[in-house]
Amino acid sequence: MTEEKKDFTFDSINVLSFVNSKSKILIVVSIVAFVISSIVTIFIKDRYESSVILFPASSSSISQSLLTDNTTKKEILKFGDKEEVDQLLQVLYSDQIRNRIIDKYDLLNHYDISPDSKYKRTKLKREFDNNIMFSRTEYMSVRIDVLDIKAQTAANIANDIADLVDSVMTRIQKERSLKALAIVEHEYLSQKEKMKKFDDSLSIIRKKGIMNYESQAEVYNDAYATAIAEGRIKGAEMLQGKLDTLALYGGAYVSLRDLMVYETEKLSILEAKYVEAKVDAEQDLPHRFVVSRAEQAEKAKYPLRWLIVLVSTLSSFVLALLLLIITDSIKKKN
Numbered sequence: 001m002t003e004e005k006k007d008f009t010f011d012s013i014n015v016l017s018f019v020n021s022k023s024k025i026l027i028v029v030s031i032v033a034f035v036i037s038s039i040v041t042i043f044i045k046d047r048y049e050s051s052v053i054l055f056p057a058s059s060s061s062i063s064q065s066l067l068t069d070n071t072t073k074k075e076i077l078k079f080g081d082k083e084e085v086d087q088l089l090q091v092l093y094s095d096q097i098r099n100r101i102i103d104k105y106d107l108l109n110h111y112d113i114s115p116d117s118k119y120k121r122t123k124l125k126r127e128f129d130n131n132i133m134f135s136r137t138e139y140m141s142v143r144i145d146v147l148d149i150k151a152q153t154a155a156n157i158a159n160d161i162a163d164l165v166d167s168v169m170t171r172i173q174k175e176r177s178l179k180a181l182a183i184v185e186h187e188y189l190s191q192k193e194k195m196k197k198f199d200d201s202l203s204i205i206r207k208k209g210i211m212n213y214e215s216q217a218e219v220y221n222d223a224y225a226t227a228i229a230e231g232r233i234k235g236a237e238m239l240q241g242k243l244d245t246l247a248l249y250g251g252a253y254v255s256l257r258d259l260m261v262y263e264t265e266k267l268s269i270l271e272a273k274y275v276e277a278k279v280d281a282e283q284d285l286p287h288r289f290v291v292s293r294a295e296q297a298e299k300a301k302y303p304l305r306w307l308i309v310l311v312s313t314l315s316s317f318v319l320a321l322l323l324l325i326i327t328d329s330i331k332k333k334n
Helices: 012-021 023-043 062-066 082-092 095-105 120-131 151-207 213-230 233-282 305-333
Strands: 048-056 132-136 142-148 288-292
Touching: 012 023, 012 305, 023 305, 048 082, 048 151, 082 132, 082 142, 082 151, 095 120, 095 151, 120 132, 120 142, 142 151, 151 233, 151 288, 213 233
Parallel strands: none
Antiparallel strands: 048 142, 048 288, 132 142
């Protein structure tokens, strides 16, 4: 009777028995994997991590918060809410900040990317995104994490990015606020010029002797009636001349006077808006509150060499074991 060949089964006894029978090969493979992975980790550059924690400031207007009596205004000293966090993250991901950091630290050479590479900008952006990360925390703050082969460089980049947030957001808002200021200033100056013309016109009428149409008309009419009744012809003629002047210019005087009241109110409103727009355009406040600035890391965060060696050695052991099992099963079937 021929001996029946049995396939290998994965129970604990079979596995231990098989490992024991192939122990020399498995030990050699594990030692080789250990040595190779240890040597490889020596050439992996250490990477240090530095972080900045910041909160966005409220996005309310300076003039609305400080100069106007507005019950719905936002407090400028409050931290921003979800909307402001999203805005801050969008600014952090902007090309303006990325390009300024790339230029300042010459990241193309720093990341060992050849200037002649066909896809150098793509590679640079990938390295930037892999080493510089922005995230929202559970406390509605924003975290900036920077990895670099130099500990001080990582800290410097993180702090510079936090500082750039203000300059970028200020520049964006300045563009809008300056245009708004120009519009309000034009309307304000136009209104002042219009008021000057009205005032000049009133001055001309006042030189005709009209100071208060209603009061003067009442007084002159009473005096004229008295002069006629008393037979004072010359006095009546003089008063008639004044009444004729009132009749000629009185309507224009009343119209200009009433119009001046309305236009003065309009000028007052425009002046207040002009002051607010000027404050918004010329003044600026920080757009973020820095809770924790980045400091130079004392030890590297990556790589975890012991973990790399351990995983490589165990992976090699398991892979070698599987290959031996497969090879042994094939031989038994043949």
